[in-house]
Amino acid sequence: MGTGTLSGRTPLLDRHRERAELDGLLGDVRSGRGRALVLRGEAGVGKSALLHHTVGRAADMRVVRTVVAESEMELAFAGLHLLLAPLLDRIDTLPGPQRDALAVAFGLRGGDAPDRFMIGLAVLTLLADAAEERALLCVIDDAQWLDQSSAQVLAFVARRLLAEPVGLIFAAREPGSHFHGLGDLEVRGLAKRDAQALLRSVVRFPLDERIRDRILAETDGNPLALMELPRGLSPAQLAGGFGLVEAQAVPARVEEGFRRRLVELPAETRSFMLVAAAEPTGDPELIRCAAEHLGVPATAVRPAEADGLLEIGTWLRFRHPLVRSAVYSAASSAERREAHGALAEATDPVSDPERRAWHRAHAALEADESVAGELERLAGRAQVRGGIAAAAAFLRRATDLTPDPARRGARALAAAQAAFDAGAPDMALELLVSAELGPLTELQGAQVAWLRAQVILARKRGGEALEALLEAAGRLAGVDAGQAREAYIDALGSAVFAGRQGPPGLLRTVAEAARTAPAGPSPARPVDALLDGLVARFTEGLGQGAPRLKSILREFRQEARGNPDDNMRWLWLTYPVAADLWDDGTLRELAEYAVQAAREAGALHFLPQALTYRAAVHVYAGQFDAAATLVEESDAILKVTGNSYFGFAITLLRAWRGGPDAPALIEAAAAAAGTWGEGRAVSQCLYMGALVHNALGRYQEALDYAERACAHEDLGATGFALIELVEAAAYSRAPGAAASALRRLEERCDAAGTDWALGVLARSKALLSDGEEAEALYREAIERLRRSSVAVYVARTHLVYGEWLRRQNRRLDAREHLRTAYEMLDGFGAADFAQRAQRELMATGETVRKRAEGAPGSGLTPQEGQIARLAREGLSNPEIGAQLFLSPRTVEYHLGKVFAKLSISSRQQLAEALPDSGRDRA
Known part of the structure; x- marks a missing residue:
């Protein structure tokens, strides 16, 4: 398959399977059904040619497209901005919160940091609105280089395309985890016959059969390699094989082919191309201006255009991403610095200060405080725009360019924190090493120790981080009481997670250490009272700790709506405490307010956890469909963010629903929890195993599970296991086990008092x-x-x-x-x-x-049921879409299916046709 020209006019060889799949996507989009597809394959295998072919077949559609550059990976929303540039004239038509989120993300205006979830909804709405006029096709080439922010948002949108005439096609060498689960089409090398035909079209003289076979074997049918590898080699070199070096990976061979072509170009042309390669926006005027700073005229680009290596229209485009890579890698370090310096001079410091600072950083030869300071200032702006990964990159580069050792250490610590928050623990650890090389204050040294411990805890939520957390808390105690207390809470959390997989008495030992924490700051914070209550609970027993914890829960419950940040920050701890005290009112309100706050703020990083806890409350209330909907939503978000999996609610739901597979599923969940090092999760699974076997009437098996669950005291798990243990023991005639379990249960229930x-x-x-x-x-x-x-x-x-x-x-x-x-x-x-x-x-x-099988509402999917309930409450399609992060058109599509299943024709009939499954507004 030839890659063809930029216009894609060269006919494709073979590719019947790929073309059929892509034509099917276009057909679906034309009929009003949104679809996303990932083209996956090595560099040069023909993904770009297939994209050109597809764009050519979409003449009746509006097409927006972009080619992502590797150098843009650390600039938040860079790829998304380039893709949506042709549609940004519509931004003011978006609903206010969506408009503001997208404008702040793209640096069009100032404002508080928007969350990726709200930006995702804004992009979905923008695409859906643009598609109202004409079906829309979005094409993203080299998607493996998308910055994390853009990848998350685009994957989020791709999973929500349903009733919008929008198509999304991603081409990537190896798609990131964000795109897992989307439609996937692997593009492989050409079959031998087609590869031979393509090679003959490039090499028009006889080849030694062994040399031909070697070329075919090394290129493995890769079309671009077949076309580029022979270029620049004489017939004698090819015929005898003397110009062929040892076998290399295909992309390297392709790049080498492009480099040989570059050598033949004039020096000014290579300089112009280097400037273009270093500026991935493809803005021709900016590139021309930067080239002029180097004394390179705009006409210098003509030989490269004539050779088909790039073309200039509205945007400057390289023939293939590997051309850009070859141009940049072939240049010397000094030449690259000159190119970046010229681009910094040409970039507007007002409209695009971040990109200008990034070019200045790449142009710097040695430590430069002015550049480092600018990067540090713009890191804050990048984070406000929602780009934590970009902030980490800016701070890391600022660290490298900082001449003063003390200031370098402080910047390295800030960069490490940003890297950790951005989900890059390896980078965070590397930066912490850099921070320790410089002179640190006592507080900074303690913060380094705390952050290193937090990285350990995030990687494995068991007890492995305990020693480091306690050491950090002890160091912080002498310099910052508030941070010390929070570090002790992290240590308690680590011990709680470790549970049965930690040494005997671990939780009490950690609580005794936390008792030494300094008094909290003034005015007192709810979290300080929470720490004191937990210390009492784990050192003096439930009887002493329960009254304090009940009072603290009332405080958190009262503040949950008025202080959503605190509720979200500490829900991971207040929820299991409330469960341990069987406080269903607090469980419901904390989880409900957390979901509401997360939705309103678009807090994508926190929403899955809140949804999981709210789903568990639905399970206890018997609202299994509502719980399933929230679990489904949580899983969809986690696929986008790549954050740690929350398995509690889905396991709880499976246990209560039962079915022939339930015992095996619970056993598998327990085994998986054991590999994570989370003993508390193992206890929860054992409790659920007891529940499943009690439901089946297998009381001896239930007794075994329950006794194993109760062998260790676990916050928010042991009490539930004791309920199952008493029932299993009573029915299997084990009076001793039943009486012992009842005594333990009575102590807990009397202390709770609900x-x-x-x-x-x-x-x-x-x-x-x-x-x-x-x-x-x-x-x-x-x-x-x-x-x-x-x-x-x-x-x-x-x-x-x-x-x-x-x-x-x-x-x-x-x-x-x-x-x-x-x-x-x-x-x-x-x-x-x-x-x-x-x-x-x-x-x-x-x-x-x-x-009756046809009972009202029994045939609705969980998502249809949720949409129907919101519509029953009087919410409009846009309001429902804003809550569930769907487009209004998709909401309308689902309501159409709801009406058909319920045999009704209007929203007014929902009140009678849909049974009230409870107050499940989350």
Whole structure:
């Protein structure tokens, strides 16, 4: 396959499979269905030629395209900005928050740092609006060089294309993790027959058969390599093979071919091309201006144009990204510095200060405080625009150019923090080494130690970071009380995560160390009280710690709406504390406000965690479909961000839903948690294993899982496991195990004092009681649990009460409670518990009728259900889209399917047609 000219007029050889797939994408877009596709393959294999072919077939569409340059990887949103440049005249038509987020990201105006999620919604809206006039095709070549910010946003948009006539095509050598899961089309080398035909079109004289076969083997059918490798070699060199060096990777061979062509060009032309290679925006006027600074006239580009190496139109484009690479790598260091210096002079310091500073940095020969200071100042601007990775790159380069050792150490520390925040722990560790080379203050030295410990904790959320965290906290204690206390909380978190995989008494040991933390700053912060409460909980016991923690949770709950930043910052800790105290009201409000705040702020980095916790609250409330929707949304975001996976909610949902695969899935989740070093996650999975086996009536297996879960005290997990342990022991006739578990459960529930806690305690006591005492306890349990929001435990209490009544030969009374249990559990979708209730109900002599398959709302997908509920509440399509990060057109598409499934024709009918599954507004 020839790569052809820039216009793509050279016919393609073969590629029937690839062309069919690309034509199918164009057909879908023309019919109003959005699609994304990733073309994957090595350099020169023909991806660009396929893009040219596709653009040529899209004459009826509007096409926006860009070729990404490697040097742009550290400039936040650079690739996205280049792609959307032709559409930015529409930015003022966007809804206000979206318009502002995109404008700040592109440096068009100042403002607070926008989140990638809000920028993603803005881009989705912008593309959808542009496609209203004419179907839109977006083409991104060399997508492996996209900066992280652009890659996240574009991958986010690609996953949400549905009812918009928008196509996104990415061509990449090896797509980054952001694009995993999108449509994938691997482009391989040409078949031997087509490769031979292409080689014959380039080499028009006879070749020794061995030389021909060697060329075909080394190029592996790579079209660009086949076309470029023979250039610059004489027939004698080719015929005898003397010009062919030892086997190399195809891109290197291709670059070498381009370099040989460059040697034949005039020196001024090579200089002009070097300036163009160093300035990836492709702005012809900027490049011409910079070239003139070097004394190179604009006419110097003509030989390169004539040779087909580049073309100049609205933008300057190289024939292939490897041409740019060959030009830049062939130049000497001094020549590159001159080119960057000229570009710095030509770049407007007002409209594009970051790019100007970046060129100045690359032009610097030695340490230069003026350049370093400018980079440091612009790093703050880059971070405000949302580019933490760009801020890290700016600060790192500023560190390199700083002459003063003390200032260099401070900048290296700031660069390390930015790199860590940007998800680049290796760079952070490297920069911390640089920071330690210079003189540091006592505070800076302690901060270096803390950040290094945080990197360890982020990589493996077990106890491996404990020693380093405690050391850092001790060093901070003498210089910054507030940071010291936060470091101690990190250490406690590490010990909590480690759980059973840490040494005996680990959590108490860490809590004793945290007790030595200095008093918190004034005015007191809620997190300071949280630290003190946790220390009391883990050193003096639940009885002493619970009153403090309940008071602290009330404070966090009151401030959750008014102080969303604090709620988001500490939810990872306040949520398991609330779960440990069975405080369902606090669980619901903290998670609900966190989701709301994250959505409003577009906090993409935090939203998956908030969604996971909110999903768990939905599970306890019996709202399984709502939980599934949030889990699905969380997973989609994590695929975009690449952040750590949150598996708790999906495992909890699988356990309650049951089904034939549930036991194996829970076992696999426990094994996976063990490999992460998270003992607490192992305990949670063991508790869920007990729950699954209790649902199946396999009480001995449930007892085994529950006893293993309860063998270690884990925050927010042990109490739930004790509930399962009491039930499993009662039904498997293990009175000793049941009595011991009940004593432990009673201590915890009395300390918590909530209706949820006292309800499950009464239920557990009833399982081990007889006669009137048992009946009174069952009734108390149902009454208390009904006052809470944990519907799944209400249903399970009706189930065990009905089973007890049947054993007392009170069949009519048993039927009432078993029927209630069955209807609730079946309605939730708790299949195994529902079957257990069905078996018991049938044993009383009652015939059980399954729920009608066509029950209202039962055929809706989780996302359709969520959209339908929001529409039922009166939200417009744009408002629903803003909440769920979908385009209004996609919302309309889903509502059309909802109406068809519910046999209705308007939003007004949703109130009657859609069952109320609870107050699931998250």
